[in-house]
Amino acid sequence: RKEVEQDPGPFNVPEGATVxxxxxxxxSASQSFFWYRQDCRKEPKLLMSVYSSGNEDGxxxxxxxxxxxxxxxxxxxxKLSDSATYLCAVLFSGGYNKLIFxxxxxxxxxx
Amino acid sequence: xxxVTQSSRYLVKRTGEKVFLECVQDMDHENMFWYRQDPGLGLRxxxxxxxxxxxxxxxxxxxxxxSREKKERFSLILESASTNQTSMYLCASSxxxxxxxxxxxxTRLTVT
Numbered sequence: 055r056k057e058v059e060q061d062p063g064p065f066n067v068p069e070g071a072t073v074x075x076x077x078x079x080x081x082s083a084s085q086s087f088f089w090y091r092q093d094c095r096k097e098p099k100l101l102m103s104v105y106s107s108g109n110e111d112g113x114x115x116x117x118x119x120x121x122x123x124x125x126x127x128x129x130x131x132x133k134l135s136d137s138a139t140y141l142c143a144v145l146f147s148g149g150y151n152k153l154i155f156x157x158x159x160x161x162x163x164x165x
Numbered sequence: 166x167x168x169v170t171q172s173s174r175y176l177v178k179r180t181g182e183k184v185f186l187e188c189v190q191d192m193d194h195e196n197m198f199w200y201r202q203d204p205g206l207g208l209r210x211x212x213x214x215x216x217x218x219x220x221x222x223x224x225x226x227x228x229x230x231x232s233r234e235k236k237e238r239f240s241l242i243l244e245s246a247s248t249n250q251t252s253m254y255l256c257a258s259s260x261x262x263x264x265x266x267x268x269x270x271x272t273r274l275t276v277t
Contacts, residue, residue, distance in 0.1 A: 062205070085264070086264040086265075088264065088265060095271075095273075096270070096271070097255055097268035097269060097270050097271050098208070098255075098268050099268070100265060100267075103265065141207070141208070143264075143266075145264040152210070152213075153259075153264055153266055155207050155208040156207060157205065157206060157207030158207060
């Protein structure tokens with residue numbers, strides 16, 4: 055089993071739709087969680103951190119479910135500019151803290 | 166704003182050549198990382214460093230080495246480039262214990 059798993063998609067949605075992605079992780083001792091956005095041929099950029107209580111930033115909502123070991127990202131009122139690949143990242147504790155990335159979920163928003 | 170820069174955006178090298186990829190960050194971060202990214206495989210950690218002159222192997226270190234002589238600079242070296250090292254190489258840095266990583270723009274390396 056991979057340490058961090060995501061559905062690769064693509065998720066094809068119309069503008070204005072609500073779309074949600076999940077990301078499962080294997081290490082129950084994981085401490086920190088993040089969502090990154092990566093545009094085609096560009097570097098990943100932090101979209102938001104994921105807190106235990108959940109957090110919201112405009113149209114984006116991130117949630118953590120420790121019992122089931124997954125994080126989620128909800129995008130409301132999708133825009134064309136939201137088209138990108140969304141990577142989840144999980145901080146695994148160990149001798150050195152290590153950030154493990156999922157392979158990403160591709161989102162395509164169409165008119 | 167944190168800035169992570171990489172020496173080249175695109176690079177074409179021949180099989181057997183020695184290749185140097187340079188990464189510089191300007192935020193005095195202790196931690197620096199080298200990843201490669203391939204379609205369907207996501208980001209894979211090659212090497213990382215938590216201090217000057219310190220290095221640790223990541224998940225796929227074979228065929229690579231690194232150098233960190235100064236805090237702001239972390240170099241990835243392909244001792245003898247091979248075609249299976251054609252990939253996008255991403256450098257990242259982070260403050261200690263914080264998790265969040267800041268990425269450079271990436272170097273798309275093609276080995277022919």
